[in-house]
Amino acid sequence: MNLAYYPGCALHGSSNDYEQSLRACLGTLDVQLKEIDDWICCGATAAHSLNQKLAVALPARNLALAENKGFREMLAPCPMCSMQLLKARKELAESEALRRSVSEIVELEVRGETKVLNLIQLFESIGVDKLKAAVKVPLSAMNAACYYGCLLTRPPEVVEFDDFEQPRSMEKILEAVGGKTVDWNYRTECCGAGMTMANEQTVLDLSHKILTNAKQHGANCLVVACPMCHVNLDMKQPNIEQHYGVKHAMPIYYLSDVVGLALGFEPEALGVNRHFVPGVVRSADLQSLPRAERGVSTSAAGLKAGATPKDTGVKAGAK
């Protein structure tokens, strides 16, 4: 599978661990990502809130760059980017006049035809059967709370993805790679999103509720498919713990982390060792398997930063 790749600013900045893990995974699943040449920022909440024209034009430029290279599909692993791209695409598809004026503004002909996929949709199109067949280490000790946040499913008429109140798509992927998932209440509640800088207290309050609810329902980790959710729940978790005087110690994985771990990648190959909250799921899993089947000597050490990645027999070095 060959598809255009729109990383967005976060995946080339402080969420580069997300890019590392999805590149590793997709490399072994025969997906070739072609990064869109000279892509620009989608404008995110700022454009959406302050200037409606920019909120269409910035994503439209990226759609045009992909379309003009002949791509029919594009992966946008950040839900903010993919929502902005989809919104622009929908508006462009509905109006010939808008297509003409936006094409002038962005100096490229834009048709709004390229399909935009989030990471869950890409895994779905790879197929549950293919994922199952590729599993090397079933994540049997994982009890994951799948967290969708806001923009994967909202606004539903724009993203047209899954059930916006009771989504199940991430659970299906996790179950395919041998993990268990929990039923819980905060799957589509907001973590505070882009308020991290401007209004940290809001992020701490909302994210604390999410972590608390996940734990109450028996989760031993949270799985996300959004760089902002990861920042708020992982990077801010020490602040949340300090503020509320509790210990959550809840590892936050990107969806591509857990798929990658199941495919046999070491945490370092996926960037899991660069998270703020240390992960435990993989080591617990490996301990539940006979030593010979593990193919690795031990695993706890693998979670420490700087440990040497071990050869797992999976197409090595995929990054």
Next chain:
Amino acid sequence: MSVTTAVSARSDVIPQVESLAHTRIRDCYQCGKCTAGCPMAAGMDSGPTRLIRLLQLGQTGKALGAQGMWQCVSCQTCSTRCPKSVDCAGIMDALRQLSFERGVTTPEQQRTVLFQKAFLANIRRNGRLNELELIGEFKLTTFVSGRSVSFLLKDATLAPELMKRKKFHLVGEKARDRAVVARIFARCMDGSHL
């Protein structure tokens, strides 16, 4: 003629909100579903239902002076659940913008808009977001408006933690064709297109 249209003739705020949010305020029939699902409602003086009611009644001063919209995290739950397809989250955005422009905001409230403005200015220059530059600029402008030293220094300890994890670039990425980005911004800002 409905109450709302009678009032909107006397006030420019309502048409401005409606055009910014692409939604009709009179469509709301006050069922309260937006506020019921709002994760921030508990901390709002006026939740989305009440803010929209204030607008319907022409009490625009009260709406613009409220604190409710500054709590909004743009999660879109309200707009998604509205049985009348009112874009409540869009109304929150519009109220923030108008309230900011009219200068009826506190320094804490201004942070949300100042962050968004700094974000756009950053993209306009670089084509892509430069996180370090954005944080620097945002901290500086909020310090000028609010003079809060604690806010200025907050998160300073985070930088080394991010660097240790190679999650932070001292020199951010830039798009190559930044001239086209600047032209796109100029065209969108002057209002002659779209």
